[in-house]
Amino acid sequence: MELTGAEIFVRCLRDEGVEYLFGYPGGAVLHIYDALYKQEEVKHILVRHEQGATHAADGYARSTGKPGVVLVTSGPGATNAVTGIATAYMDSVPLVVFTGQVMTHLIGDDAFQEVDAIGITRPCVKHNFMVKDVRDLAMIMRKAFHVATTGRPGPVVVDIPKDITAHKTDYVFPQDPSLRSYRPVTDGDPAVIRKAAELLLTAKRPMIYAGGGVILGNASSELTELVRWLGAPCTNTLMGLGAFAATDPLFVGMLGMHGTYEANMAMHECDVLLAVGARFDDRVTGDLDKFCPNARIIHIDIDPASIQKNVAVEIAVIGDARLVMRELLAALTASGRRLDAPALKAWWHRIDEWRGRHCLEYDRANTEVIKPQFVLETLYRLTKGDAFVTSDVGQHQMWAAQFYKFDRPRRWINSGGLGTMGFGLPAAIGVQLAHPQDTVACVTGEASIQMCIQELSTCKQYDLPIKIINLNNRYMGMVRQWQEFFYQSRYSHSYLEALPDFVKLAESYGHAGLRVDKPHDVEAALKEALGQRDRLVFLDFITDQTENVYPMIAAGAGHHEMHLATDRELA
Amino acid sequence: MRHIISILLENEAGALSRVAGLFSARGYNIASLTVAPTEDPSLSRMTLVTSGSEDVVDQIRKQLNKLVDVVKLVDLTENKRIEREMLLIKVCAEGGERDEIKRLSDIFRGRIIDVTERAYTIELTGDGSKLDAFISVIHPRRILEVVRSGVIGIARGNASCVPDDRSSCLNSNDPAA
Numbered sequence: 058m059e060l061t062g063a064e065i066f067v068r069c070l071r072d073e074g075v076e077y078l079f080g081y082p083g084g085a086v087l088h089i090y091d092a093l094y095k096q097e098e099v100k101h102i103l104v105r106h107e108q109g110a111t112h113a114a115d116g117y118a119r120s121t122g123k124p125g126v127v128l129v130t131s132g133p134g135a136t137n138a139v140t141g142i143a144t145a146y147m148d149s150v151p152l153v154v155f156t157g158q159v160m161t162h163l164i165g166d167d168a169f170q171e172v173d174a175i176g177i178t179r180p181c182v183k184h185n186f187m188v189k190d191v192r193d194l195a196m197i198m199r200k201a202f203h204v205a206t207t208g209r210p211g212p213v214v215v216d217i218p219k220d221i222t223a224h225k226t227d228y229v230f231p232q233d234p235s236l237r238s239y240r241p242v243t244d245g246d247p248a249v250i251r252k253a254a255e256l257l258l259t260a261k262r263p264m265i266y267a268g269g270g271v272i273l274g275n276a277s278s279e280l281t282e283l284v285r286w287l288g289a290p291c292t293n294t295l296m297g298l299g300a301f302a303a304t305d306p307l308f309v310g311m312l313g314m315h316g317t318y319e320a321n322m323a324m325h326e327c328d329v330l331l332a333v334g335a336r337f338d339d340r341v342t343g344d345l346d347k348f349c350p351n352a353r354i355i356h357i358d359i360d361p362a363s364i365q366k367n368v369a370v371e372i373a374v375i376g377d378a379r380l381v382m383r384e385l386l387a388a389l390t391a392s393g394r395r396l397d398a399p400a401l402k403a404w405w406h407r408i409d410e411w412r413g414r415h416c417l418e419y420d421r422a423n424t425e426v427i428k429p430q431f432v433l434e435t436l437y438r439l440t441k442g443d444a445f446v447t448s449d450v451g452q453h454q455m456w457a458a459q460f461y462k463f464d465r466p467r468r469w470i471n472s473g474g475l476g477t478m479g480f481g482l483p484a485a486i487g488v489q490l491a492h493p494q495d496t497v498a499c500v501t502g503e504a505s506i507q508m509c510i511q512e513l514s515t516c517k518q519y520d521l522p523i524k525i526i527n528l529n530n531r532y533m534g535m536v537r538q539w540q541e542f543f544y545q546s547r548y549s550h551s552y553l554e555a556l557p558d559f560v561k562l563a564e565s566y567g568h569a570g571l572r573v574d575k576p577h578d579v580e581a582a583l584k585e586a587l588g589q590r591d592r593l594v595f596l597d598f599i600t601d602q603t604e605n606v607y608p609m610i611a612a613g614a615g616h617h618e619m620h621l622a623t624d625r626e627l628a
Numbered sequence: 629m630r631h632i633i634s635i636l637l638e639n640e641a642g643a644l645s646r647v648a649g650l651f652s653a654r655g656y657n658i659a660s661l662t663v664a665p666t667e668d669p670s671l672s673r674m675t676l677v678t679s680g681s682e683d684v685v686d687q688i689r690k691q692l693n694k695l696v697d698v699v700k701l702v703d704l705t706e707n708k709r710i711e712r713e714m715l716l717i718k719v720c721a722e723g724g725e726r727d728e729i730k731r732l733s734d735i736f737r738g739r740i741i742d743v744t745e746r747a748y749t750i751e752l753t754g755d756g757s758k759l760d761a762f763i764s765v766i767h768p769r770r771i772l773e774v775v776r777s778g779v780i781g782i783a784r785g786n787a788s789c790v791p792d793d794r795s796s797c798l799n800s801n802d803p804a805a
Contacts, residue, residue: 175642180653184696187641204696237791238638238699362690365683 062191062222063092066155069198070099072230075126077102077117077490079110083130084170085157088222102490102519105511107134109483111141112509115150116484119470120445121491122275124151124206131157132170135216136177140477142212143181147474148296149273151210153201154178158218161189174216183211184239191224196231203234208241209360210273241359245376245384253355253372254388256329261400262351262407263289264327266312266341269296269473270334270358272466276379277301280333283386288401290408292320294335295458296473303462304442309408310417313341314610315455318416319408321608321616324349326407333357334378337367338474339612347615357381416608416621417459426601427576429453429528433460435580436498436526439587444496445470445488449481449505452534453526455606457500479508482525486512489521496524496587503529503556503597513566516593524586525595527559530602538605563595574599630659631685632711632781634789635674635692636700639665643697647674650695656680656688660713660778671699671791675780702789704781714751714777715759716741720770721748729766736762747772755779 060068066089070078079102082090093101104110107129114125125145129138135156145152156178159168175185184204186197197215205213257263265287271280277300284291284307291301292312301308310317312324324330330352335341342348345367354370356363357378364373374381419430433456436444442462448454448471463469470488472480485499506527516523528534536551560570569592573582579598586594608619637643644663651658659677666673678688685703693701704711721729726748733740733750736758742749752762756779763774783789786798 179646179649236696239696362687362694366687
């Protein structure tokens with residue numbers, strides 16, 4: 058039986074096992090919306106802005122490992138989605154984004170709501186497709202899901218002209234989506250893996266640096282086994298938090314610009330570094346000339362282009378993190394040898410000295426103003442470290458990364474690569490839909506939250522009981538911090554005047570709101586919010602305006618050149 | 629260092645812009661770029677000349693290979709190769725100059741392919757340095773227009789840049805092939 062393109066679209070989503078479609082209707086996708094109306098298998102989540110759709114799909118994808126799926130209309134629908142697509146691209150999140158397009162015969166005529174979506178998205182997608190014939194639609198959709206979810210994952214855009222969704226053809230779900238030009242490597246080279254094992258066995262000061270690739274590759278348990286076998290310290294990147302349990306004694310915290318003293322110093326002094334699923338980003342490495350000066354480096358990554366991109370490494374294993382680490386552990390075990398125990402003991406002694414600096418100390422005893430760190434520590438304690446935490450971008454993001462100890466992967470959802478303010482709330486929508494029984498906390502600030510605040514309406518429509526932890530310091534905190542440090546406290550346009558009353562704002566959307574401005578009320582307010590299982594609670598914490606994120610490595614400095622706090626500089 | 633990279637691309641709309649966009653987005657150099665269809669209508673051949681340190685060229689190769697439309701990539705610089713470029717040049721040729729231009733063209737194995745009372749159009753093929761040499765012997769004031777094709781190249785010997793699954797007489801046991 059012949060189906061229309063719109064009907065085929067919906068059938069394909071169903072056959073791909075798509076649960077939720079995040080979208081916003083418009084002229085070019087009306088045939089598709091009509092087909093969605095006539096079925097119940099694929100649930101459509103109506104957002105309030107297309108950026109929200111992509112972030113929500115992204116949160117769904119990061120928290121489940123399944124691809125997030127988006128449908129937007131042509132023109133502004135597509136351009137509004139671009140920020141979310143670029144966010145997913147930078148963090149290698151599998152998304153499939155369908156953009157409507159004007160009728161085929163109008164393309165290139167500057168038709169109403171026409172934009173070159175393929176051209177605009179090209180630099181921030183893993184791949185994109187334009188559908189030119191309804192007979193290709195099913196295969197292109199199949200390929201889009203295949204490309205988005207395999208290898209190093211990433212967003213794929215499919216642009217569908219409106220007439221294609223009305224044309225008819227037979228529907229068969231294509232079985233084999235393989236492309237001759239796309240064959241991601243999975244197994245690492247056994248000879249190289251043996252060399253990596255040999256090098257690790259010679260280490261006197263080993264260090265494991267694990268990134269988001271471990272989470273994307275579902276390789277947390279392999280990483281944990283490997284780290285424990287080696288008895289080596291492990292650090293996670295911002296994207297990798299939860300890949301190795303934060304409460305494990307072998308964990309030394311996050312590394313990089315706002316990483317812990319012990320993690321960065323261990324990077325600086327290690328003699329063998331094993332990097333897994335991490336890409337030596339500038340926020341992690343600092344000054345490349347001072348990066349790991351004593352280390353021989355092993356790099357495991359599924360993307361050959363990540364290898365030797367920023368840092369020259371001695372041994373590179375291209376492959377799936379899970380398979381490669383499994384093989385690496387097998388090679389280590391088969392060697393019948395262990396690491397030099399006295400050397401390892403001395404190494405840990407050194408690390409414990411660094412830990413003794415207590416680099417995450419802050420003024421806990423303050424009873425006058427709320428310290429943002431205190432809110433996050435309390436959130437961690439009350440949720441027993443088991444909540445899903447989404448975040449926006451800025452100081453609150455760093456504090457959440459430092460003070461919420463993630464023991465499991467896919468619990469920490471933030472925009473690491475692109476640093477997209479406005480990400481947190483819509484991402485929480487996707488996470489809460491995927492995990493209806495779990496606590497989802499959106500850690501945000503009064504600047505970030507306003508970039509996608511309209512999604513409070515979506516939360517109401519779908520009864521999503523997200524807990525918004527707004528650390529309200531009346532500043533774009535991270536901008537203010539840099540202006541204080543590097544621009545002699547000239548706070549150029551970083552002070553937010555005319556802030557809304559967030560409590561009333563939340564209430565006007567039909568949610569509960571609560572303002573907290575005293576430290577002794579923090580715990581009670583969080584308990585109250587977490588106890589409300591069936592509604593969104595917006596907690597507006599009025600926090601210390603001048604608190605800075607420490608430790609800090611200034612841009613362009615080395616790992617050993619950290620600042621612990623204004624009054625106790627180490628460097 | 630200069631590298632000449634041969635790429636088989638899916639013959640899809642937009643494939644060329646993916647390559648060109650990659651170079652501009654990541655700040656890589658393109659000295660020349662030629663594209664044309666191949667004997668297999670689903671594939672285009674692109675020959676790209678770029679330059680950079682070994683690290684940069686290594687990244688260029690990897691980033692190109694990451695493009696989903698790239699079916700096969702070979703850096704011809706790594707082995708012996710043949711390079712060719714075509715030059716079409718229109719030069720002033722009047723009076724006594726006509727014989728001299730004709731002689732120069734013959735020396736470089738060029739062909740005069742169009743003639744007017746005042747000008748010759750000459751076709752010349754060779755590697756880039758040969759074309760440069762020819763241009764340099766013509767007085768700049770005589771040069772009316774220079775059109776160069778950009779470099780194409782092919783590996784010497786039996787090595788080839790073709791899709792991995794393609795069979796040929798070299799990898800077949802069939803003696804008749």
